[in-house]
Structures are given as structure tokens and as C-alpha cells.
Amino acid sequence: MAVETTAPAQAPALRLLRMTLNGRPVELEIAPRELLLPVLRDRLGMKGAKLSCDVQVCGACTVLLDGVPVSSCTTLAYEADGKSVETIEGLAHDGRLHPIQAAFIECGAFQCGFCTSGMILSTKALLAETARPTRDEIAAYLSGNICRCTGYWNIITAVEDAAGRLAGDGEEEGA
Amino acid sequence: MLGQFDICRPGSVAEASAVVAERGDDAVFYAGGTELLILMKERLLEPALLVDIKTIPGLDAIALDPGGRSLLLGGLATHRAVERSPLVREVLPELAAMETAVANVRVRHAGTLGGNLCFAEPHSDPATLLIALDAAFTLASASGARDVPAADFCVGFLTTVREPEELLARITIPLPGAATRVAYERFKTHERPDASAAATLTVDDGVVTDARIAIGCVGERPTRVPEAERALIGQAPSPDAFAAAADLVRDLVEPTEDPFASSDYKRHLARTLTLRALARAGAADGGTNGR
Amino acid sequence: MSHATTAPASEAVGRDVPRIDARIKATGEAKYAGDLVVPGMLYGRVWRSPAAHARIVRIDLNGADRAPGVVAVLTGADLSDIDPRYGHALKDRPLIAIDTVRFAGEPVVAVAAETQAAADDAMALIDVEFADLPVVATIDAALAEDAPHLHDTAALTPGLFHGLGKLTLEPGNVCYHHAFARGDVDALFAAADIVVEGEYEFPAVYQYAMEPHTTIAEWISDDEIVVHSSCQHPFLVRAELADLFGVPVANVRIVVPYLGGGFGSKSYTKMEPLTVALARKAKRPVRIANRVDESMVTTRRHGMKAWMRTAATRDGTLLAREARAWFDTGAYADNGPRVVATGADAAPGPYRWEAVKVDAWGVYTNTSPAGSYRAFGATHLQWCGELQVDEIGRRCGLDAVAMRERNLLEPGESVRPGGKPLDADLKGDIRKVAAALDWDAPKAPHVGRGVSVGLLAAGAHPVSTAFVRLEADGTATLLVSTTEVGQGARTVFSQIVAEELAMPVARVKVPGGDTDKTPYDRSTGASRSTTLAGMAVLRAAREVREQLAAIAARVFGLPEAAIELRAGAAWHEGEAVDYPALIAAHFGMVGGELMGRGEVRPDKGSGSYAEGPVFWEVCVGGVEAEIDPETGQVRLRKVVTVADVGKALNPKLVEAQEMGGSMQGxxxxxxxxxxxxxxxxxxxxATLFDYHVPTFADLPDAFASNIVENGDGPGPYGAKGVGEGALAGTTAAVATALADAGAVLDALPATPERVWRALRTRRDAAAD
Known part of the structure; x- marks a missing residue:
């Protein structure tokens, strides 16, 4: 394993990390110093979460840990032990997009896409907590997710749209 | 990438404290990690052992004391837990409101109140309000526990009276009485607040009988301004009285030099926020108190 | 106005077609440079100088080169076989420090290791001894008589793409001087009724593309280079790498995945030379992924100081403007000369002047290098000029809109001698902004309204090419090297191909740029892609269309005029032969493909590309702002922009540019x-704790963008570019709105403290 080859002589023992990743059990050995983001990206192939600010401000690395949004860049992988981790890769099922993804596409809620995984997962956590957030509530909750491209307007519209889809609005139209 | 370290998970405060006492500088308490891990990534801190205290039972409780006079917050209660706690929202809504604007939701989920206070980053919210609320911090170690008034806890930039092996186990906040109102005002242009003021004002029969004013973020540590508090005692809660107190705050705070704002402006902000906090705490329909 | 390129009834163009990359970006499948792994790839990390100006006395690796996992360590000493200097404007920059460091953050040692952890761990071992040299960290310090010189400027050679005519530099810290003058400025100022004069400062700004610079380099068989990089201008990077490492251009391949934003930060050459040099040393592929603090010292917007004065008659007619501006380009020129020239061009503003005189200089300082950032030049100087126009209006009793009605250029009027005449209706644009701001409505105290208008010389160099391949099954592959930075270029191009070939957008595929496979495009920036690369795409598609028509004529046995291409087939009187059948008929088998080639050059097209600029990008904004007089904090109640785009090929994407650009503004x-x-x-x-990028919490209360389609652009279907104007227009309109509310600023950003001070200055002045 990669970590063993690089660790200095005094490297502490590896520990077993058992977690559920997007609904599937995962087991791997980690060094205590490994952060969740590189473990997800480099060891488990979940490239959707991105590294940007590295100080928990921008939200590009957001994943859900037992449903709670965390900055995976500043979370020890160790913290995921026994928990369920959800990444952007876990949202679509059988080729069917999650309603939040569909809303983001429809509303033009991204451009470069680098913030999008984190933005969508933060939205998922928000809507799980507040099914019909006001625009102010959306802005407050998502103020820890930076997007440099869109100017945010279309994201707010997309979150409102996603809330409607999840609440079953327009279900008959197949939304 | 972080440097090498190991993690241990003690089962009790005594055990955790004993590990840190034995390992000395090598070991640090680890809870939310929101500040610690960032410094470790920069390799400004390189502890060999993180003592994970998150699983010690009971340290994250939020409750009233048996007499119902104080709010008790476990040191491991997260910002988010305090913000969302129905109990806090009921008995001390200003505290919950303060927490809603701390950093972002991810940091509030991970970060603990105790960790925030022990880190003593000057650009932070909770300590200032807790000082104005006359809270006490219980520091526990293998050899016992002691209580430190919130105002005496932080003694300088990133420095507190806590010994390395002492763990901030509990925050005790006496609940304001019916005649006391609380207000917290912050000014923020960056990720962290630039200036803040907290005030509690007790008004009895049209006269201020007790006042506490705490100023945060402008100096190296949050501080009370006793001269400004004294100036209010015995006065009617009037705009003139508030302005006189706020002027004292402006003159007495000790702003830090930094590239972001002048000392002049920081003093002015401290005055303005004090005035706003006092106005809100002094208004019949403003501020918040107990139930 | 008629255009040879105007198409008939539009199927694909002018519609809100969803982004063709929407799905893979929403599912996390879109690949950025940092997501790629090349077999055998090592991980790099750069040890950067803490000193801003110093001689390197000794580099002590302390065993970093033998540390577990470390494969190679690169220092300046490894580059003795090549000339390690690059820079597209001036070759002033070594790819890693040689003997001297000139800014804090300059690469001194680079390490390649089997894992990122090993590369990171090696950093702690390295120790460099410096001998400090005097630091010039500001424009004033750099221009002082006795200032130390960062470079031997007289000995510098021009880069491959300076594009600035003859470059001759005096000894000193000036890397470029751009000047122009016409009319008798001095006489007009001497005789003018009103003269407004001011000094201004604009800050250094970080582009903050969410994705930091990331490059993977391979050095193969001693003369072949393969690079995957987050770069906006792959062909310019290819040429610079070939030049640096002495290999043929054809042996350098640049592959560009999706970019996590660019905004100019990934224009020209950035981390590629260092990564290639490290791969050459390691004899293995290497990735260097900057951290954000590293990217912040890799490139930035120029800080600027300026002096400007404007003369007018007492009835508010503008007469003359004179400006001097100094741009802080940091330790290396990067795109500084172009920024200086564009800033100088923007200084007069789009008004009818009897005389103008502008001087602008690029100045070296011991700070991190500055290059391109969205709407450079215009953003620097538009706000200064617009504040002066408004001040003149205040003195002669004309409001901001009336001042502009009186003085703005009309379409067709000369903007600068020898350049393209104005190709936009600026007065119409300003009227739209004023209407959206409810201009004449009463204002509450501490509320101000402001407008701004400016022009940006857009398009850069008009050279682009494209290939369209119509495959045997009737799908199309468009080969074009425009970088998808998020702007939606691939989507708009697919619309153009679909339009020209009368086929569904969904059947057009647009892979990413790869200099081995996709043809030359000068660059992705300067709002040029729709206008220029888009025109090359249109011409390539049209070549295929012509082939289809000819084949169909043979198949039907009819003249081409009798045949219509529609919905993926050739039609004659209700009879259809679809494209696969036409292609099969042409080749006599199921297979083959039709290929079309399109190019754009200065002397081709609608006859106007040779006459710079390609088009004048309109920078128009309107703002209603409210100031908290006690703290100086500003709340934006409304922001309005105008996208004067000639023809919106995808209105939703145009609006998206306006929303994003204005937020950056x-x-x-x-x-x-x-x-x-x-x-x-x-x-x-150098972190987001202390550098504030706007968040949801900073949104204005309301935003409105107006799309103006006068068909007056030189691009496909009368289109012209968009993307930068909203930034410069919004920044300047914030400044004019604050002035209207009582806070006249001479420095940006308008921090609460600056606004508070400006209000106090005015209050004190009123009290005197």
C-alpha cells in the first residue's frame, strides 16, 4: 500500500477503516494522518469531490457523513469509521439522475462544474433538514459553498426547483 | 498532507488527561479538528498523538442544571448542536442566534464550543458573548476540576489559562433574569468576524442595575470593559447613556495592528457595535432574555 | 447590415440549449487535470522561497533526495543544458529560480515522489540559505531613483507572442510603456470651464478559479513531451515548451481536460515548464497540483495606481482626458505588457474627445507575477474615468445618464484612430440600465445609483481553426481547441454545427482540446471563442454542408438548388435521403466520413478582423447601493448589466456570463x-480566511441583465463575445453608485473602512 512505502520509520500502525460508501460496505487500511478527501479520490476512485481552498471555506470537497455535510479536505478518514459516506457518485441510480442533479442541470446552476459536487451534496443536506427553504435560508445554508462562475442566482433557483421535485410537485409531468 | 501522528481514544476525562500529562507537548486533545487540522496541514503544529475526546460519554450534553438556573453546555457540544437545540433556543435565544452565523454549516457540524474556546482565535464569536453572559468554564483533568470565569479564560493571542492536560468539560451559563436582556452584534467582512460586541443589561424600575459589555475580535482577546459597564449603572437606559458607554469602549479597547483595518476604524467599530448591542438590549422589545 | 453568415430559420441557434457537458458535471464524472492518473505517475511538490528578493547562497537538501519515496529533486542547477527563461511577452522568467529569487513564493526546489505524502514530507527537510537583496514591493519603491533593478531589462529578449511591436526597454523596473495622444490636450485643459483631477488605486486581485493550476507532464524518448494541463491556451503553451526544451513543436502534445474555471489565471504558460523539467529529471510522468496559496502567487490581477484628469465645458460637454497609469506586474512580466496596453486603451472611455493623452507603464516589483484576469485594463481604469464624468455632471447640473447621452460615441464613430469604429449602441444600453434602476425614482438617505459604460478591446488575435467530421452514422464530431473553462463554448459550437448541418444538437460531439488531434486555436480568452473559434466552426460545418449538397444532387440527379437539407436528411418534394445514406452513396460502402475545415485569419471573414480590435466589448453596468453610514458597509440593492452581444446564440449561457461576471465585479x-x-x-x-471571494451572503438583493441583439458583431450570425463586460461595468457602477450616495473613493475595493472614511471626508468638507 502506498502509505507504507513512504512512511518514516516511526510511522504509527495502520488502522482498519470500515465504512459504507454510497450504500456499499468498504474496508481499507489507513494511516491515522490520511484525510478523507484523498482517500475517497485516490484510493476509492471517487473523483467527484474536489480540493480547492483546503481550509473548510469553499465547500468543493463537501461529502455527507451520516447525512451531515463535512469538508473532506479537513476531516480525517478515521472519522468515517463505522459511518456512511455519500459522494456525488452515489446520487444517480440506474442512470436516473437524482432530482437535485436534474434541477441543477435544468436551471443552469453550474458552469465549470468544479464546485458542483459539493454544492449538490450541501443542497441534499439542506433539503433533508428543511424541505421548502426560503431563498434566504438557501443562501444562508449554502454560504459555505463558493462558486466563482455562476454568481449564484441559478443555484438558488435550482435548489428551489429541487425542493419542488422532491416534494412531488409536478410529479405527473414526470419531473 | 499532514505529518505523521497516531490517534488514541480514551474512555474518560481522567484517562484522556493522563495521556496528555504523560506525553507532554507530544499529545493534544482532538475533537472537531476544525482549527487543529489546518495548523497541522501547514505543519505549524506537529503533535505525535491526537487524543480523540469525542467519544468520551456525556461531554456533548446540553441541559439545564437541576435548579433550572443555568444552562450547561458540554465542551464537546458542536456549534450546530447549540444552534439547533430547542432548549437553547428557548432559554437563551441570543446564544443560538450567535451560533447560526459562525463559519459555515460544515464547520458548525464538526467544530465544538470547547475547542473553539480553547483555541482562542481572536476572530471568533462565542467567547465574547459568553463573557457578557458571565459564563464559567469547567476545566477537568485527572487530578480534579476547576472553574474559570469566561472573562479570565483567554489571556492573549491563542492563549488561555488552560493547562495542556486540562479539558474544557463544561460551560455554565447563568440564565439571565426577567429584567436582564442580552444582545450580541457582530461585524463581518471576511470568513471570520472583524469586530463584535456583547451586552447584558439589567434594568430595574427604569434604571440600569447591572451591565456587562464584552468586545471581541478587535484585540488579541475578547475582553470586558468595566469602565463602560460602570458608567451605565444607575443611569436610565437612554441613548445618551449608551453613547457615553460606547465612547468609553472606543477609547479603552486595545486594537491589534493588522493589514486589514486601522486601529482607528476598529475602535470606531467597537463603539458602533456596543451602541447597537446596548440599544437592542435596552429597548423594551429588543434583545432577548430568559424565557 | 447584412452578413454572409446569416442563416435562415434557426433550429439550433438562438435557443437555450442545455449544456452538452451538463450531465457529466452534475454526476461528478467530468474529468479535470487533478482527476487524471497517467501510468507511472509521480507526485510533485514545490519548495517556494519565503524571501521576496535574495540571492540563493546554498540549497541544502538534507537528504530530501534520498527520502523514502522520493524519485527526483530539481533545482536551477539541473537546467544548464537549456536556456530556462520563458515568458510569452518577455523571456524574463526562469522556470525555477536560478541564483536569485524575485518574489516570495518563487519555486526554488521541486520534488517528485511516489506519493503526494512523500513529496510533501520531503519539503520539511529542505533548507535554503539566502542572502537578502533590497525588496521593492510597491510601484513607488520600484520607480524610486535609487531602486534596485529586478532584471537587466535592456538585455531581455521578447517572448514568442508579445504581439506588441518593437520592444525596447531602458534599464530600470519598467517592463513596458504604452502611450498615445491626439489633439492639443494642454490647450484644452488650460481653457476648460471644468477640470476634474484625481489619483486612484486599484488592488491586486486573485482570479480564484476553483481549480488550482494542475499539470501532468511526461518526458518520452528524450525529445517528446506530453502534457495534460489546466490551461486556457494549449497551442501557446506547446510553442513555449518546444522553444524552452529545444524539441520540435510536433513533438509536444498538450491535452486539456475540463477546467475548473480560468478567468485568465490559466492563460499562457504557468506551471507547465516546471512540471516538464521535473519529469525530464525524474524520467517519469509527474503531476504538480498547486495548492490554493501556491496558485495565488502563480498569477493575479495587476494592482494599479493612476492619475487622471478630465476637461469639460460648463454645459457638460467633455473635451479632453489625460491619464497616467502604472501597473504592478510583480517579479515577471507574464501578460503585463498586454494588460498595460489594454488598460491604456480603456482609459479615455467611449466618449467624443477633442484630445486625449494616455501613458501606461508595466512595473516590476518583488511580488508575485501578475497576468490576465477577466476584463483586465477596463476594470482597472473604467471606474476612474466614470467617477470623473459623474463629478463633472454634478458640477454642471447634469445627472449621470444625461452626461452620457450628451457625450457617448454613436455607432460608427471612431474609438481610436486606425481602429475599428464603434460597433455598439451605447446610449441605448445606458437607457436600458437607467430604466432597470428606475432612475428617476426618489432615493432614501445613503442610497446611491450609478451607471457606467466602457469599452474593452476584445478578441485578441483573430486566428482559429476547426474541423468538422460528419460520421457515417450521421453524427458529427467537432474538433476545435477552444478550452471549456465553464463558459459553455462546446455547447455553443455544437449549436453552430447543428444549425449549419441541419441536424439535432444532441448528435454533435465536441471532445476536448488535444494539440495532437484538434487544430490550432490561438487562445481561449478575451471573449473571443464564440466570435472567432465559432466562425471557424461555422466555416468547417459549411464545407461539410456543401459536400452533402453536392452528394445529394448526385443521388437525386437534380441541381443542388432543388434540394433542401433539413432534420438530418436531404429533401426533395417530400422525398428524403438521410445523411448516412448520402455518405454511404458517396463512399460506396457503409463507412467513411465527410470532413470540413474552417479557419479565421485577420484578412478573411467579414472583412473586419484585420482592423483591431475584433470587436469592442461593451462594459455597461448599473448599481443601486445603500451605505450603512455608521460602519461604511455597503449593501447592493440592485445590479444591472447589459450584454450587447449582437446575437445571443444561447441566451441562457449569455445571461450566465452576465451573472457570473457581475458577481466577480x-x-x-x-x-x-x-x-x-x-x-x-x-x-x-493567502487563504480564504483572509481573502474574501463573494459568497451567497454577498448577493445583491436583485439582479437583471439585458441582452441586446443588434446583429452588429463580426462572429457567427452577427454575434460578438460576452463574458468580460459585466465585470468591468459592475465594478465601475459600484464606484459611481457609492459616489452618488456620498462616498467618493480613490481606492478599491470599497471596504467598509474606505467607505466610512470617504463619508467622513465629505462630512468634514461640508462642515468647513
Missing amino acids: IGNALYEEMLFDPHTGALQN
Whole structure:
């Protein structure tokens, strides 16, 4: 394993990390110093979460840990032990997009896409907590997710749209 | 990438404290990690052992004391837990409101109140309000526990009276009485607040009988301004009285030099926020108190 | 106005077609440079100088080169076989420090290791001894008589793409001087009724593309280079790498995945030379992924100081403007000369002047290098000029809209001698902004309204090419090297191909740029892609269309005029032969493909590309702002922009550019400022804790964008570019709105403290 080859002589023992990743059990050995983001990206192939600010401000690395949004860049992988981790890769099922993804596409809620995984997962956590957030509530909750491209307007519209889809609005139209 | 370290998970405060006492500088308490891990990534801190205290039972409780006079917050209660706690929202809504604007939701989920206070980053919210609320911090170690008034806890930039092996186990906040109102005002242009003021004002029969004013973020540590508090005692809660107190705050705070704002402006902000906090705490329909 | 390129009834163009990359970006499948792994790839990390100006006395690796996992360590000493200097404007920059460091953050040692952890761990071992040299961290310090010189400027050679005519430099810290003058400025100022004069400062700003610079380089068989990089201009990077490492251009391949934003930060050559040199040393592929603090010292917007004066008659007619501006380009020129020239071009503003005189200089300082950032030049100087126009209006009793009605250029009027005449209706644009702001409505105290208008010389160099391949099954592959930075270029191009070939957008595929496979495009920036690369795409598609028509004529046995191409087939009187059948008929088998080639050159097209600029990008904004007089904090109640785009090929994407551009304009106007220590030159706010990028919390209360389609652009279907104008227009309109509310600023960003001070200055002046 990669970590063993690089660790200095005094490297502490590896520990077993058992977690559920997007609904599937995962087991791997980690060094205590490994952060969740590189473990997800480099060891488990979940490239959707991105590294940007590295100080928990921008939200590009957001994943859900037992449903709670965390900055995976500043979370020890160790913290995921026994928990369920959800990444952007876990949202679509059988080729069917999650309603939040569909809303983001429809509303033009991204451009470069680098913030999008984190933005969508933060939205998922928000809507799980507040099914019909006001625009102010959306802005407050998502103020820890930076997007440099869109100017945010279309994201707010997309979150409102996603809330409607999840609440079953327009279900008959197949939304 | 972080440097090498190991993690241990003690089962009790005594055990955790004993590990840190034995390992000395090598070991640090680890809870939310929101500040610690960032410094470790920069390799400004390189502890060999993180003592994970998150699983010690009971340290994250939020409750009233048996007499119902104080709010008790476990040191491991997260910002988010305090913000969302129905109990806090009921008995001390200003505290919950303060927490809603701390950093972002991810940091509030991970970060603990105790960790925030022990880190003593000057650009932070909770300590200032807790000082104005006359809270006490219980520091526990293998050899016992002691209580430190919130105002005496932080003694300088990133420095507190806590010994390395002492763990901030509990925050005790006496609940304001019916005649006391609380207000917290912050000014923020960056990720962290630039200036803040907290005030509690007790008004009895049209006269201020007790006042506490705490100023945060402008100096190296949050501080009370006793001269400004004294100036209010015995006065009617009037705009003139508030302005006189706020002027004292402006003159007495000790702003830090930094590239972001002048000392002049920081003093002015401290005055303005004090005035706003006092106005809100002094208004019949403003501020918040107990139930 | 008629255009040879105007198409008939539109099927694909002018519609809100969803982004063709929408799905893979929403599912996390879109690949960025940092997501790629090349077999055998090592992980790099750069040891950067803490000193801003120093001689390197000794580099002590302390075993970093033998540390577990470390494969190679690169220092300046490894480059003795090549000339390690590059720079597309001036070859002033070694790819890693040689003997001297000139800014805090300059690469001194690079390490390649089997894992990122091993590369990171090696950093702690390295120790470099410096001998400090005097630091010039500000424009003033750099221009002082006795200032130390960062470079032997007289000996510098021009880069491959300076594009600035003859470059001759005097000894000193000036890397470029751009000047123009016409009319008798001095006489007009001497005789003018009203003269407004001011000094201004604009901050250094970080582009903050969410994705930091990331490059993977391979060095193969001693003369072949393969690079995967987050770069906006792959062909210019290819040429510079070939030049640096002495290999043929054809042996350098640049592959560009999706970019996590660019905004100019990934224009020209950035981390590629260092990564290639490290791969050459390691004899293995290497990835260098900057951290954000590293990217912040890799490139930035130029800080600027300026002096400007404007003369007018007492009835508000503008007469003359004179400006001098100094741009802080940091330790290396990067795109500084072009920024200087564009800033000088923007200084007069789009008004009818009897005389103008402009001088602008690029100045070396011991700070991190500055290059391109969205709407450079215009953002720097538009706000200064617009504040002066408004001040003149205040003195002669004309409001901001009336001043502009009186003085703005009309379409067709000369903007600068020898250049393209004005190709936009600026007065119409300003009227739209005023209407959206409810201009004449009463204002509450501390509320101000402002407008701004400017022009940006857009398009850069008009050279682009494209290939369209119509495959045997009737799908199309478009080969074009425009970088998808998020703007939606691939989507718009697919619309153009679909339009020209009368087929569904969904059947057009647009892979990413790869210099081995996709043809030359000069660059992705300067709002040029729809206009120029888009025109090359249109011409390539049209070549295929012509082939289809000819084949169909043979198949039907009819003249081409009798045949219509529609819905993926050739039609004659209700009879259809679809494209696969036409292609099969042409080749006599199921297979083959039709290929079309399109190019854009200065002397081709609608006859106007040779006459610079390609088009004048309109920078129009309107703002209603409210100031908290006690703290100086600004709240934006409304922001309005105008996208004067000729023809919106995808209105939703145009609006998206306006929304994003204006938000960056708000950041530039109110929050963003890189703070370099004036003595040490070190960047003091290299994290998002202290450098504030606008968040949801900073949104204005309302936003409106107006799309103006006058069909007056030189691009496909009368289109012209978009993307930069909203930034410059919004920044300047924030400044004019604040002035209207009582806070006249001479420095941006308009931090609460600056606004508070400006209000106090005015109050004190009123009291005197």
C-alpha cells in the first residue's frame, strides 16, 4: 500500500477503516494522518469531490457523513469509521439522475462544474433538514459553498426547483 | 498532507488527561479538528498523538442544571448542536442566534464550543458573548476540576489559562433574569468576524442595575470593559447613556495592528457595535432574555 | 447590415440549449487535470522561497533526495543544458529560480515522489540559505531613483507572442510603456470651464478559479513531451515548451481536460515548464497540483495606481482626458505588457474627445507575477474615468445618464484612430440600465445609483481553426481547441454545427482540446471563442454542408438548388435521403466520413478582423447601493448589466456570463484585495480566511441583465463575445453608485473602512 512505502520509520500502525460508501460496505487500511478527501479520490476512485481552498471555506470537497455535510479536505478518514459516506457518485441510480442533479442541470446552476459536487451534496443536506427553504435560508445554508462562475442566482433557483421535485410537485409531468 | 501522528481514544476525562500529562507537548486533545487540522496541514503544529475526546460519554450534553438556573453546555457540544437545540433556543435565544452565523454549516457540524474556546482565535464569536453572559468554564483533568470565569479564560493571542492536560468539560451559563436582556452584534467582512460586541443589561424600575459589555475580535482577546459597564449603572437606559458607554469602549479597547483595518476604524467599530448591542438590549422589545 | 453568415430559420441557434457537458458535471464524472492518473505517475511538490528578493547562497537538501519515496529533486542547477527563461511577452522568467529569487513564493526546489505524502514530507527537510537583496514591493519603491533593478531589462529578449511591436526597454523596473495622444490636450485643459483631477488605486486581485493550476507532464524518448494541463491556451503553451526544451513543436502534445474555471489565471504558460523539467529529471510522468496559496502567487490581477484628469465645458460637454497609469506586474512580466496596453486603451472611455493623452507603464516589483484576469485594463481604469464624468455632471447640473447621452460615441464613430469604429449602441444600453434602476425614482438617505459604460478591446488575435467530421452514422464530431473553462463554448459550437448541418444538437460531439488531434486555436480568452473559434466552426460545418449538397444532387440527379437539407436528411418534394445514406452513396460502402475545415485569419471573414480590435466589448453596468453610514458597509440593492452581444446564440449561457461576471465585479469592487507586505513583499492573505471571494451572503438583493441583439458583431450570425463586460461595468457602477450616495473613493475595493472614511471626508468638507 502506498502509505507504507513512504512512511518514516516511526510511522504509527495502520488502522482498519470500515465504512459504507454510497450504500456499499468498504474496508481499507489507513494511516491515522490520511484525510478523507484523498482517500475517497485516490484510493476509492471517487473523483467527484474536489480540493480547492483546503481550509473548510469553499465547500468543493463537501461529502455527507451520516447525512451531515463535512469538508473532506479537513476531516480525517478515521472519522468515517463505522459511518456512511455519500459522494456525488452515489446520487444517480440506474442512470436516473437524482432530482437535485436534474434541477441543477435544468436551471443552469453550474458552469465549470468544479464546485458542483459539493454544492449538490450541501443542497441534499439542506433539503433533508428543511424541505421548502426560503431563498434566504438557501443562501444562508449554502454560504459555505463558493462558486466563482455562476454568481449564484441559478443555484438558488435550482435548489428551489429541487425542493419542488422532491416534494412531488409536478410529479405527473414526470419531473 | 499532514505529518505523521497516531490517534488514541480514551474512555474518560481522567484517562484522556493522563495521556496528555504523560506525553507532554507530544499529545493534544482532538475533537472537531476544525482549527487543529489546518495548523497541522501547514505543519505549524506537529503533535505525535491526537487524543480523540469525542467519544468520551456525556461531554456533548446540553441541559439545564437541576435548579433550572443555568444552562450547561458540554465542551464537546458542536456549534450546530447549540444552534439547533430547542432548549437553547428557548432559554437563551441570543446564544443560538450567535451560533447560526459562525463559519459555515460544515464547520458548525464538526467544530465544538470547547475547542473553539480553547483555541482562542481572536476572530471568533462565542467567547465574547459568553463573557457578557458571565459564563464559567469547567476545566477537568485527572487530578480534579476547576472553574474559570469566561472573562479570565483567554489571556492573549491563542492563549488561555488552560493547562495542556486540562479539558474544557463544561460551560455554565447563568440564565439571565426577567429584567436582564442580552444582545450580541457582530461585524463581518471576511470568513471570520472583524469586530463584535456583547451586552447584558439589567434594568430595574427604569434604571440600569447591572451591565456587562464584552468586545471581541478587535484585540488579541475578547475582553470586558468595566469602565463602560460602570458608567451605565444607575443611569436610565437612554441613548445618551449608551453613547457615553460606547465612547468609553472606543477609547479603552486595545486594537491589534493588522493589514486589514486601522486601529482607528476598529475602535470606531467597537463603539458602533456596543451602541447597537446596548440599544437592542435596552429597548423594551429588543434583545432577548430568559424565557 | 447584412452578413454572409446569416442563416435562415434557426433550429439550433438562438435557443437555450442545455449544456452538452451538463450531465457529466452534475454526476461528478467530468474529468479535470487533478482527476487524471497517467501510468507511472509521480507526485510533485514545490519548495517556494519565503524571501521576496535574495540571492540563493546554498540549497541544502538534507537528504530530501534520498527520502523514502522520493524519485527526483530539481533545482536551477539541473537546467544548464537549456536556456530556462520563458515568458510569452518577455523571456524574463526562469522556470525555477536560478541564483536569485524575485518574489516570495518563487519555486526554488521541486520534488517528485511516489506519493503526494512523500513529496510533501520531503519539503520539511529542505533548507535554503539566502542572502537578502533590497525588496521593492510597491510601484513607488520600484520607480524610486535609487531602486534596485529586478532584471537587466535592456538585455531581455521578447517572448514568442508579445504581439506588441518593437520592444525596447531602458534599464530600470519598467517592463513596458504604452502611450498615445491626439489633439492639443494642454490647450484644452488650460481653457476648460471644468477640470476634474484625481489619483486612484486599484488592488491586486486573485482570479480564484476553483481549480488550482494542475499539470501532468511526461518526458518520452528524450525529445517528446506530453502534457495534460489546466490551461486556457494549449497551442501557446506547446510553442513555449518546444522553444524552452529545444524539441520540435510536433513533438509536444498538450491535452486539456475540463477546467475548473480560468478567468485568465490559466492563460499562457504557468506551471507547465516546471512540471516538464521535473519529469525530464525524474524520467517519469509527474503531476504538480498547486495548492490554493501556491496558485495565488502563480498569477493575479495587476494592482494599479493612476492619475487622471478630465476637461469639460460648463454645459457638460467633455473635451479632453489625460491619464497616467502604472501597473504592478510583480517579479515577471507574464501578460503585463498586454494588460498595460489594454488598460491604456480603456482609459479615455467611449466618449467624443477633442484630445486625449494616455501613458501606461508595466512595473516590476518583488511580488508575485501578475497576468490576465477577466476584463483586465477596463476594470482597472473604467471606474476612474466614470467617477470623473459623474463629478463633472454634478458640477454642471447634469445627472449621470444625461452626461452620457450628451457625450457617448454613436455607432460608427471612431474609438481610436486606425481602429475599428464603434460597433455598439451605447446610449441605448445606458437607457436600458437607467430604466432597470428606475432612475428617476426618489432615493432614501445613503442610497446611491450609478451607471457606467466602457469599452474593452476584445478578441485578441483573430486566428482559429476547426474541423468538422460528419460520421457515417450521421453524427458529427467537432474538433476545435477552444478550452471549456465553464463558459459553455462546446455547447455553443455544437449549436453552430447543428444549425449549419441541419441536424439535432444532441448528435454533435465536441471532445476536448488535444494539440495532437484538434487544430490550432490561438487562445481561449478575451471573449473571443464564440466570435472567432465559432466562425471557424461555422466555416468547417459549411464545407461539410456543401459536400452533402453536392452528394445529394448526385443521388437525386437534380441541381443542388432543388434540394433542401433539413432534420438530418436531404429533401426533395417530400422525398428524403438521410445523411448516412448520402455518405454511404458517396463512399460506396457503409463507412467513411465527410470532413470540413474552417479557419479565421485577420484578412478573411467579414472583412473586419484585420482592423483591431475584433470587436469592442461593451462594459455597461448599473448599481443601486445603500451605505450603512455608521460602519461604511455597503449593501447592493440592485445590479444591472447589459450584454450587447449582437446575437445571443444561447441566451441562457449569455445571461450566465452576465451573472457570473457581475458577481466577480462585485468582488473586485467591494472585497477582494491581495495584501502584500510593503516591506517584505510577502502575501499576507493567502487563504480564504483572509481573502474574501463573494459568497451567497454577498448577493445583491436583485439582479437583471439585458441582452441586446443588434446583429452588429463580426462572429457567427452577427454575434460578438460576452463574458468580460459585466465585470468591468459592475465594478465601475459600484464606484459611481457609492459616489452618488456620498462616498467618493480613490481606492478599491470599497471596504467598509474606505467607505466610512470617504463619508467622513465629505462630512468634514461640508462642515468647513
